[in-house]
Amino acid sequence: MLISIITINYNDVAGLKRTIKSVQEQTLTNYEHILIDGGSTxxxxxxxxxxxxxxxYWVSEPDDGIYHAMNKGIAVARGDYLLFLNSxxxxxxxxxxxxxxxxxxxKQxxxxxxxxxEVVADHTWIKKYPVHLTLDYLIKDSLPxxxxLIRKACFNNQLYDTSLSIVSDWKFFLLGVGQQSFNFTHVDHTISVFYYDGLSSMQQDKIAxxxxxxxARYFPEKLPLHRSYYPSAFSRKITNKKKQVLLLCNRLFKKVTNG
Known part of the structure; x- marks a missing residue:
């Protein structure tokens, strides 16, 4: 069995060095490493x-974004399973x-x-995933x-949707589990370290x-659930204002009661 590790990179030479070293150190050697670089300078x-x-295989040339680059990696991958370990x-x-x-x-x-x-941001934590994947879970979250590992054959009928700028990977898992009934297995170990730079409120709005x-296109009956997880920008502003007012009232109350 061959595993294809696909790395997408664009102007992150320090991160790329870390990723390459990590792959080369693996005790399992039956893999191929593919690098798709977006024409880094x-x-x-x-x-x-x-x-x-x-x-x-490796190439360094301009592309049309991360999902286009991922599709390029899929096209040349020879493995039975693919794993995306980005720069x-x-x-x-x-x-x-x-x-x-x-x-x-x-056998199955x-x-x-x-x-x-392991997620590295302003602090570090381990993100665990459920043993059983459901449509409701994937309305809220995604897979790392x-x-x-994604079976190569899963990409025979669909690649990553390049019309989406930020959630195409989530869409792939959503349809795979919710429509195509992908079989899945959870391995309860920390496999990789993911460096999270944080998403701006603008990106959060874009994700939503x-x-x-x-x-709305594929599971319209789940829109209320989605909106409970991703309230509109206006709703978030109202909620934040309420929090600010409540905090101010608490401070005033403490000031009055303390004389």
Whole structure:
């Protein structure tokens, strides 16, 4: 069984170095590493050339965004399963890939094998995923690309939707589980480390808008659930104002009661 590890990079030479090192250190060696670079100008191409013997395929050229780049990686992948470990992210330890692959039952066709991730932001925490995936769960959340093996055959009928700028990976998992009844297995180990730079409120609005559009198209009965997780920008402003007023009232109350 061959695993295709696909790395997408654009002007993140420091992160790319970390990712390459992590892949090369894996104890499981039956993999190919594919690099799709968007025409970086920061030294990423030179770093790639230094390690070109470790890649089964690599290219550095302009693309139309991350999902276009991911589709390019899928097109050249030869593996039975694919894993997207994008520039900057890395495996948790040297046996991570082996641990995740151990969740594959070759007697049963499993489309998705996923583990947990360590999230690095203003603080660090372990994000665990459920044993059972449901449509309701995926209305709210998604699966972690750096810790998910996807059977290559899943992409025979659909690639990532390049008309979406930020939630195409979520759409893939949503339709896979909600419409195509993908089989799945959860491996309860921390597989990868994901570096989260944070999303601005504008991006949060974009996520909500794109998700709502997809849910309205494919699962309109789930729109109320979606809106409970992703209230409108106006509703969030009202909620924040209420919090600010409540905080001010509490401060005034304390000031009066303390004399």
């Amino acid at each position: 920061d030294g990423s191409a030179a770093l790639t050339e230094q390690h070109q013997d470790n890649f089964s 900057g992210d890395h495996f948790k330890n040297k046996s991570s890939l082996s641990t995740l692959v151990g969740g594959i039952d070759e 066709q499993v489309e998705l094998v996923y583990g947990n991730i 690309h750096p810790a998910t 808008q794109e998700r709502q559009k997809m849910i």
